[in-house]
Structure formats: structure tokens, C-alpha cells
Amino acid sequence: MSFTRMMEGNEAAAWGAKLARADVVPAYPITPQTELISNIASLIADGTMKTEYIKVEGEHTAMAAAVGASAAGARVFTASSSQGIAFMDEPLWIPPGRRLPIVMCMVNRSMAPLGGLRPDHNDSMHQRDKGWILLYCENSQEVLDTILQAYKIAENPEIYLPVGVCYDGYFVSATATPTTVPDQAKVDEWLPPYKHEWYDLMPDSYKMPPPKSFLKQRIGVAEAHQKAKKVIEAVDVDYKKHFGRGYGGLIEEYNCDGAEAVLVTMDSMTGTAKDVIDEMRADGKTIGLIKLKCFRPFPTEKFREIAPKYNAIGVVDRNNSFGSAGGGIVAVELARALYDLSERPVIANFHVGLSGTDVTMNQIRYMADETLEAAKKGKVKQVVDWVETHDLGEVM
Amino acid sequence: MYNDEFEKYYEEQLIQGGTTCCPGCGGPLFWKLALKTLGKNTIVYGDGPCAMCALRSIKIPHYAIHFSFIADGATGISAALRAKGRNDVTLVSSGGDGASSDISFGKISAAAERNENMIQICIDNEAYMNTGIQKSGLTPYGAWTTTTPTGKESNKKDIPMIVAAHKVPYVATASVAYPQDLARKLEKAKSIDGFKYIHTVIPCPTGWRFDPAKAVEVTRLGVDTWVNPLYEVEAGVLKVNRKAEAKPVQEYLGAQGRFRRLSKDQIAYVQGEVDKKRDDLLANDAKKIIH
Numbered sequence: 001m002s003f004t005r006m007m008e009g010n011e012a013a014a015w016g017a018k019l020a021r022a023d024v025v026p027a028y029p030i031t032p033q034t035e036l037i038s039n040i041a042s043l044i045a046d047g048t049m050k051t052e053y054i055k056v057e058g059e060h061t062a063m064a065a066a067v068g069a070s071a072a073g074a075r076v077f078t079a080s081s082s083q084g085i086a087f088m089d090e091p092l093w094i095p096p097g098r099r100l101p102i103v104m105c106m107v108n109r110s111m112a113p114l115g116g117l118r119p120d121h122n123d124s125m126h127q128r129d130k131g132w133i134l135l136y137c138e139n140s141q142e143v144l145d146t147i148l149q150a151y152k153i154a155e156n157p158e159i160y161l162p163v164g165v166c167y168d169g170y171f172v173s174a175t176a177t178p179t180t181v182p183d184q185a186k187v188d189e190w191l192p193p194y195k196h197e198w199y200d201l202m203p204d205s206y207k208m209p210p211p212k213s214f215l216k217q218r219i220g221v222a223e224a225h226q227k228a229k230k231v232i233e234a235v236d237v238d239y240k241k242h243f244g245r246g247y248g249g250l251i252e253e254y255n256c257d258g259a260e261a262v263l264v265t266m267d268s269m270t271g272t273a274k275d276v277i278d279e280m281r282a283d284g285k286t287i288g289l290i291k292l293k294c295f296r297p298f299p300t301e302k303f304r305e306i307a308p309k310y311n312a313i314g315v316v317d318r319n320n321s322f323g324s325a326g327g328g329i330v331a332v333e334l335a336r337a338l339y340d341l342s343e344r345p346v347i348a349n350f351h352v353g354l355s356g357t358d359v360t361m362n363q364i365r366y367m368a369d370e371t372l373e374a375a376k377k378g379k380v381k382q383v384v385d386w387v388e389t390h391d392l393g394e395v396m
Numbered sequence: 397m398y399n400d401e402f403e404k405y406y407e408e409q410l411i412q413g414g415t416t417c418c419p420g421c422g423g424p425l426f427w428k429l430a431l432k433t434l435g436k437n438t439i440v441y442g443d444g445p446c447a448m449c450a451l452r453s454i455k456i457p458h459y460a461i462h463f464s465f466i467a468d469g470a471t472g473i474s475a476a477l478r479a480k481g482r483n484d485v486t487l488v489s490s491g492g493d494g495a496s497s498d499i500s501f502g503k504i505s506a507a508a509e510r511n512e513n514m515i516q517i518c519i520d521n522e523a524y525m526n527t528g529i530q531k532s533g534l535t536p537y538g539a540w541t542t543t544t545p546t547g548k549e550s551n552k553k554d555i556p557m558i559v560a561a562h563k564v565p566y567v568a569t570a571s572v573a574y575p576q577d578l579a580r581k582l583e584k585a586k587s588i589d590g591f592k593y594i595h596t597v598i599p600c601p602t603g604w605r606f607d608p609a610k611a612v613e614v615t616r617l618g619v620d621t622w623v624n625p626l627y628e629v630e631a632g633v634l635k636v637n638r639k640a641e642a643k644p645v646q647e648y649l650g651a652q653g654r655f656r657r658l659s660k661d662q663i664a665y666v667q668g669e670v671d672k673k674r675d676d677l678l679a680n681d682a683k684k685i686i687h
Contacts, residue, residue: 023479026472052475057506061468064461068441068472071459074479076472094461201473203437203485206457 007179009172012140014039016147018049019187022077026054026065030084032169033107059084063091070100072201075194082109082123095162096131101154102162109169110355118356119168121319131221134296136266137167140179152235171268225297250299252291259288261312261375269359276364287368300337314348314371327384348374352387362392412453420608422598423450425572433582441470442490446526466491466500467507493520497533497553508562511590521600529603540654556595560629564591568628573616597624605653617648622674632686
């Protein structure tokens with residue numbers, strides 16, 4: 001039966017894996033992912049979840065075991081954070097090239113040194129070049145729903161790519177928000193059992209995809225990413241039809257009607273930003289919000305379609321890309337996406353919330369005002385603005 | 397002259413002829429013998445050393461990543477087999493000496509600790525031969541490699557005994573020079589649930605520097621000099637399988653170019669180490685050594 005209660009992001013993720021009937025979960029603990037796997041262990045112990053949970057000795061093995069299990073016909077779920085994802089770097093290259101539909105939660109936490117335990121997005125964005133689909137979530141409900149959507153996307157034979165379901169450590173992972181856990185039978189109806197059309201390792205029915213050249217394999221992954229954009233949107237629409245909740249697929253446009261400028265946010269800060277945008281709109285300021293849900297594949301066409309409506313886009317990057325062409329990872333991506341447009345908005349760029357510092361309402365108001373000013377002047381003050389270096393009259 | 401018998405023989409083997417291995421490589425020989433015992437209902441995960449050239453030619457399900465991935469993917473396959481209720485399939489995980497003793501050493505230890513249901517095989521040609529003869533943790537004392545041009549200064553890791561110390565159900569050393577013993581050990585490993593470990597030193601004429609025609613002869617000398625003794629540890633009890641009087645190590649070392657630079661003192665040192673190991677094995681034969 002479906003039920004609704006207050007639930008932390010990590011518990012919602014465990015329910016997502018349970019509802020998806022993940023056959024195999026190889027995982028290694030790391031803060032702030034830990035409660036996710038201990039929740040899975042509890043669901044197994046009380047008989048709610050039936051899965052092979054492998055308590056591996058490190059993240060490298062977690063992903064390698066995921067690869068073996070997925071190729072052998074099991075639906076696989078795993079999760080990690082920060083240094084753990086970095087330790088997994090070598091095996092993380094395997095599932096996209098081998099086209100294995102593994103789903104992994106990336107519970108965002110900043111990277112060393114001095115990163116601490118709190119979130120920014122460098123750990124998951126670091127995966128951007130490997131071929132993983134990367135989806136970002138705002139709250140517990142979105143985490144659960146996105147895991148179910150992730151399997152549907154990943155296991156589409158046109159796609160066959162792994163999916164990273166990303167959410168902020170603590171702000172999402174350990175913050176309880178009302179969450180509806182859908183009925184198992186309803187999920188079963190929507191998400192059929194996993195069967196890979198290319199692979200079968202069982203001796204009596206063995207099949208393997210014929211060897212491809214490196215070039216063909218890489219082009220295959222690139223094409224699957226292009227196709228995935230439509231599939232991600234279609235899966236979200238279909239999910240909404242069945243379960244009543246949708247997230248816009250690739251992006252969510254919030255309060256954008258008549259806006260001359262928009263902020264682009266990701267992850268948990270979006271909730272705060274929505275409140276600020278509402279207030280500013282009430283004050284007559286023409287600012288809107290775009291939540292970037294899908295970072296890989298990057299929704300280039302979508303942005304090219306909507307960008308001409310705005311005079312400025314303020315990109316909020318909770319990440320660093322040192323020595324980049326200019327600013328954070330999302331800003332650089334967006335600039336490339338819009339480059340060929342004859343009429344394109346100014347791109348303002350902000351670094352904020354690094355290493356899990358709070359992204360406050362004042363900071364969002366500041367970024368929105370700066371973006372509006374850039375829209376009026378047709379240029380930005382600086383390539384990237386480190387928001388936390390300004391005194392906004394807040395006690396942090 | 398066309399020979400039908402020859403075709404029939406090749407059809408029966410679970411490894412194709414014409415591998416890309418060097419002449420005299422123990423890899424294809426090992427897999428030919430092993431798969432005969434293990435049978436068709438087997439999945440092989442992992443690489444060998446350059447014996448992966450042999451693995452690419454086997455006719456049964458095979459899945460590999462790189463040599464930093466030993467036992468791990470097999471752990472996933474094992475879980476998938478359990479999830480599917482397939483307890484009839486034999487799962488083999490293979491690794492070379494560099495993988496097993498260096499880069500994936502921790503993975504073998506962890507799979508042993510979890511008592512994963514698989515036969516882990518170390519195909520030990522005593523150096524990174526695939527990359528062109530570089531020293532590994534299983535290169536023996538005194539051996540020349542391109543990274544130990546004056547001979548390796550430290551001893552070889554005793555991986556079979558390290559794995560045995562994990563209290564796994566079965567550990568054995570085996571040799572392609574003693575195929576019946578090898579077949580019996582694989583048969584036994586196949587019949588036991590949990591983690592089984594087979595260690596086999598295979599000949600590498602290219603890296604060891606000897607005439608490929610003498611591959612089996614040199615490998616047999618390794619066993620007969622007790623440099624690579626044959627034993628098994630089942631449920632913690634040691635059984636020495638070949639107790640023949642030891643030939644002098646010089647016969648084995650002298651047959652290979654890689655030991656050419658060893659001084660008399662160094663050879664005496666190797667003999668002393670081998671003697672100690674033999675005495676230790678014989679003193680503990682038929683005794684429970686892992687409690």
C-alpha cells in the first residue's frame with residue numbers, strides 16, 4: 001500500500017531501490033551516503049526488501065561488482081559520495097562503454113582537501129565526461145521518484161546507460177520532508193523486470209555484444225546521450241500520469257512568465273530560491289528560476305529554445321572548475337550551448353554554497369539582483385562572482 | 397594432409413587453437429586442462445597475466461575488465477547467480493600474479509573474507525609479462541626483470557598461505573606439469589561451496605628466458621626442486637601432494653636465463669629458503685595448520 005510520512009533523503013533512496021526491486025546492491029559506507037545503505041540493510045533484515053546486498057571492501061569493488069552483476073542479468077543499485085566516488089573513478093568508466101544500466105545515488109559531498117562532510121557538486125560533476133546520465137534532486141520525494149525514473153531511462157534498449165541520481169548530503173540526505181512511497185504493485189506495473197537485450201552470461205543462453213571499435217563504442221554512447229534527452233522527458237511525463245508527480249524532465253521552469261532574467265539552480269538550494277523568486281516577483285522584479293535537473297545529457301536544445309526570451313541568465317555553480325574557460329562547470333556548458341544563437345542573453349556566474357555552506361535567501365536575492373542588473377546593462381561585472389566573499393549583512 | 401581426428405579433437409576442447417600467446421606459454425595449456433575439468437556450465441571472470449590472450453579464446457562465457465579488477469566482478473556475478481537461483485553454475489575468477497599479489501591483492505583478501513562462492517585462480521608467471529617483463533610481488537628472489545635488472549632483492553609473497561589464513565574452505569597449489577593432480581584439485585574445488593583458491597605457477601619462456609620447447613620440463617623442475625611445491629589446505633588441514641626427494645634448486649635456476657646472474661651465495665640462499673619451506677611443509681603434513 002502507498003503511504004506518506006516524513007522521510008530523510010537517504011531513507012527515500014532506500015525505498016526507491018526497494019520499489020525498483022534491485023536484485024544486487026554492492027556498497028561501501030561513506031558519509032553522508034551511509035544511512036542509505038544502512039536503511040537498505042534494515043529493509044532486508046525486516047523482510048521488506050529482497051536483494052543480494054554485498055558488503056564490499058571499497059568503492060572500486062562496489063562498482064566492479066555492479067558491472068559483473070549487471071552483465072549477469074541483475075538489476076543493480078549502489079551509492080557513494082565524495083572521495084568514495086573518486087576512489088571508484090576507474091570502474092565508473094566501464095558501465096557507459098559496456099552499456100550497463102546501473103543506477104547509483106551520488107550523495108553530494110565536497111572533495112578534499114578541507115572539504116569536510118557537507119555538499120557541493122564537484123564529486124558528481126567530476127563524472128560528466130564518462131557517459132553517465134546525471135540527474136539532480138531537490139528533496140526526498142524527488143529522490144525516490146527519480147530512482148524509479150532512472151531505471152526506466154537506463155534500461156531503455158535505445159539508451160542502456162548508467163544513471164547517477166544526485167542529491168545534496170545533509171540538506172537532502174538527512175533532512176526529513178513529506179514523502180509518498182507508492183504501492184509496490186503499481187511500481188511493478190510501471191517498471192518491468194530487468195532484461196538486457198545484449199548480454200546474457202548464463203552458460204546455457206550466453207550472448208555478448210559483438211566487439212566494436214573504440215570509435216564506434218564512443219559514438220554509440222554519444223548517440224545514446226542525444227536520444228536520452230527525449231526519453232528522460234517522456235519518462236517524466238509517463239511517471240506523472242501514473243504517480244501524479246513530475247519534475248519537468250530535463251529542466252523545470254519556475255515563475256518564468258514575463259521574466260527578463262532567470263537564475264539557474266540545482267539541487268537543494270532550489271527550494272530556497274523558489275521562495276525568494278516568489279517574494280521578488282511580488283515586489284515587481286522580473287526574475288524567474290530554472291532548475292537544472294538533468295546535467296548529463298546537458299539540455300542544450302531546451303536552453304537554446306528558451307534563452308532568447310531572457311536578457312540575462314544567472315548561473316549558480318555549486319562547484320569549481322579551476323582554470324576553466326570562465327567560471328563554474330554549468331556556466332561554461334551553458335555558454336557553449338548558447339554560443340551559436342544570434343541573439344543570446346548575458347551569462348552571469350556565481351560560486352556559492354561551496355563545501356556545504358548555507359545558500360541563504362539574501363545570497364539568492366543578491367544573485368538575482370546582479371543578474372537583473374546584467375540584463376539591463378547587457379554585460380556582467382565579472383566573469384565569476386564568489387558570493388561568499390561579500391558581506392551581505394548576515395551572520396554565517 | 398587433412399585429418400578428421402584433429403578437427404574432432406579441437407571441437408572437443410573448450411579453448412580454440414591459435415591463441416595469440418607466445419610459444420611455450422603455460423596459459424593456454426592451463427585453460428585447456430582446467431576447462432576440461434570444469435566443464436561447459438562455467439562462467440570465467442577476469443584476466444590472466446598475458447594468459448588473457450588464452451582467455452579470449454575460450455568457448456564458454458567470459459567477462460573481464462582490467463587486471464585491477466580481480467574477484468570483484470565475480471562477486472557481482474555470484475550475487476546475480478544467487479538472485480536468479482542458479483546454483484548449478486561454476487564461477488571461476490582468474491587473475492595473474494601482478495593482479496593477485498599487487499594491485500588486486502586486497503580484492504582477493506576481501507572476497508576470501510566474504511567467502512564468496514567462486515574458484516579464484518592465480519595464474520602466476522612471476523612478473524608483469526604483458527607489459528614486457530616487470531617485477532611483481534610474485535617475482536622470485538634473484539630474478540631478472542626489466543625493472544630489476546640486477547635481480548629482485550626481496551622474496552616472493554606466499555599468497556596461497558595468506559589466503560589459507562583467511563580460513564577459506566579450500567586452497568591448493570597446482571601445476572600444468574602434473575595435469576592429473578591439477579584436474580583432481582579443480583574437481584574438488586568445484587564440489588565445495590564458498591571461496592576456493594588455486595595457485596598455479598605457469599611457464600613463461602619469454603620472460604624466464606628459456607627454449608619454449610622446454611616449457612613443461614622447466615615447470616616440472618620447479619615442482620621437483622620444491623621451489624613451487626604441490627600441496628592443498630582443506631578445512632585448515634595441510635596435505636603435501638608430492639613428497640619426492642628434492643632436486644637441487646640449481647637445476648631449476650640454471651635452466652632459465654633470468655637467474656643467470658645469481659652468485660653461488662645467492663643460489664645457496666635460495667636453496668636454504670626452499671629447504672626451510674620443504675621442512676616446514678613436511679613437518680605439518682596432515683596436520684591442521686589453520687585453526
